[in-house]
Amino acid sequence: MPFFNNENISIAAMACAVPDNLVTVDSFSNAFGQEVTERFTDGTGIKQMYKALPEQTAGDIAYAAAENLMEHYPVDKDKIGALILVTQSPDYRRPATACVLQKRLGLSKDCAVMDIGLGCSGFVYGLQVAGSLMASSDMEYAMLLIGETASKLVNPQDKSIVMMYGDAGAAVLLKRESGNNIKTLLRSDGSKYEAIVLPAGGFRDMNPSHEIFMCSDGNERSLYDIFMDGTAVFSFSINEIPVAIKDYLEVVGKNIEEFDVIALHQANRFILKQITKRIKAKTEKVPLSLDRYGNTGGISIPLTLCDKYGSTDEEVIKVLASGFGIGLSWGVTSFEIDTTNIYPVILTSDYYAEGKFMPGEY
Amino acid sequence: MTEKEKLAMLEETLEMDEGTLAPEMKLENIDEYNSMAKLSLIVMMDDEFGVKLSSAEIKGFKTVEDILAKMN
Numbered sequence: 001m002p003f004f005n006n007e008n009i010s011i012a013a014m015a016c017a018v019p020d021n022l023v024t025v026d027s028f029s030n031a032f033g034q035e036v037t038e039r040f041t042d043g044t045g046i047k048q049m050y051k052a053l054p055e056q057t058a059g060d061i062a063y064a065a066a067e068n069l070m071e072h073y074p075v076d077k078d079k080i081g082a083l084i085l086v087t088q089s090p091d092y093r094r095p096a097t098a099c100v101l102q103k104r105l106g107l108s109k110d111c112a113v114m115d116i117g118l119g120c121s122g123f124v125y126g127l128q129v130a131g132s133l134m135a136s137s138d139m140e141y142a143m144l145l146i147g148e149t150a151s152k153l154v155n156p157q158d159k160s161i162v163m164m165y166g167d168a169g170a171a172v173l174l175k176r177e178s179g180n181n182i183k184t185l186l187r188s189d190g191s192k193y194e195a196i197v198l199p200a201g202g203f204r205d206m207n208p209s210h211e212i213f214m215c216s217d218g219n220e221r222s223l224y225d226i227f228m229d230g231t232a233v234f235s236f237s238i239n240e241i242p243v244a245i246k247d248y249l250e251v252v253g254k255n256i257e258e259f260d261v262i263a264l265h266q267a268n269r270f271i272l273k274q275i276t277k278r279i280k281a282k283t284e285k286v287p288l289s290l291d292r293y294g295n296t297g298g299i300s301i302p303l304t305l306c307d308k309y310g311s312t313d314e315e316v317i318k319v320l321a322s323g324f325g326i327g328l329s330w331g332v333t334s335f336e337i338d339t340t341n342i343y344p345v346i347l348t349s350d351y352y353a354e355g356k357f358m359p360g361e362y
Numbered sequence: 363m364t365e366k367e368k369l370a371m372l373e374e375t376l377e378m379d380e381g382t383l384a385p386e387m388k389l390e391n392i393d394e395y396n397s398m399a400k401l402s403l404i405v406m407m408d409d410e411f412g413v414k415l416s417s418a419e420i421k422g423f424k425t426v427e428d429i430l431a432k433m434n
Contacts, residue, residue: 039396039398042398043397043398043401160397195417216421217397229417230397230400230401231397231400231401231404231415231417231420231421232416232417234401234404235404235414235415235416235417238404238405238408239408239414270398270401274405
């Protein structure tokens with residue numbers, strides 16, 4: 001089983017940012033009708049989300065989160081030995097956006113830098129990769145960033161997801177700390193890669209037609225829009241996640257009551273409710289942030305923690321977290337964190353203007 | 363479980379009034395059979411019958427009878 005134990009590593013601090021552009025589900029009533037928007041909120045629990053401004057990238061929002069983290073938690077940048085960005089909305093086809101962020105954040109050359117192309121499982125996968133890099137080196141800190149602007153890849157007429165995706169960025173600082181371990185379980189099922197897919201623009205089909213066609217779920221899309229098989233993703237979520245959490249608890253020898261908070265990927269309220277029931281967790285231990293932020297992919301776990309504990313101080317909490325989605329990919333992890341080092345969610349409208357290339361100017 | 367009991371369970375899952383469903387009814391004509399209802403159906407089938415419906419099976423359902431046949 002891909003179960004990992006990173007010894008003497010802890011999460012030092014956590015910060016999140018969302019674009020300064022609030023969009024309410026209600027604002028879609030003109031386009032889709034009030035019955036559709038009300039039914040959507042009833043079913044998913046989502047009332048509003050923040051969508052990236054046209055100029056803003058996932059890298060920009062993750063950068064704002066990282067800057068916010070380092071303002072609260074001053075760290076010697078030369079001691080950050082790894083920078084990882086989890087995103088599926090990179091700034092460029094190449095290079096990795098993490099390299100751009102290394103420059104923007106002013107990190108040293110003594111730093112291992114890479115992107116990881118995952119979505120909703122990204123926090124758990126990213127945490128494990130950063131933890132592994134630390135565990136097999138002597139670096140003092142590693143910075144995990146997660147950024148997503150999935151809202152830019154949705155057909156505006158797609159009633160199933162245009163009101164669901166919110167954009168956001170997260171920064172998680174890992175540090176070396178004796179006696180503290182982070183244990184993680186990772187799983188994946190590539191046989192279901194078609195369940196959430198954006199077919200065009202990759203190298204399988206780089207430049208197909210932008211023609212709009214009717215999909216099997218009754219929504220119109222082009223090959224450049226995200227498609228999600230909602231029932232397949234739902235079945236996966238309510239079956240695999242409870243099993244993975246039970247397997248995880250068995251390996252670490254703990255039961256669900258020993259955790260103060262169960263931070264689940266904020267997919268939709270119905271999925272969270274089913275998973276909560278199946279893992280026999282108390283509802284009050286499973287915080288919701290999706291009502292105000294929508295589904296923010298891999299950021300949703302840190303975002304939920306920043307939302308709940310951002311203004312809480314001096315209490316160490318035991319967190320069990322599970323991220324799951326596109327790939328399909330999922331994981332479970334747990335950690336302790338001092339809520340003093342979980343910061344309030346900030347709004348950002350900043351973007352990296354000099355990152356835009358102009359013909360003839362380079 | 364009798365057919366009547368299965369129908370009652372399905373009506374409850376789809377949040378419909380008792381006695382409104384009949385086996386021969388076409389699902390495409392039932393307003394309540396929307397995307398959220400399909401998710402409730404997945405949960406009910408798993409919780410009550412231990413049946414894990416696949417996305418393809420759900421797409422294959424045309425009538426109420428097709429669903430009843432899986433409720434075993």
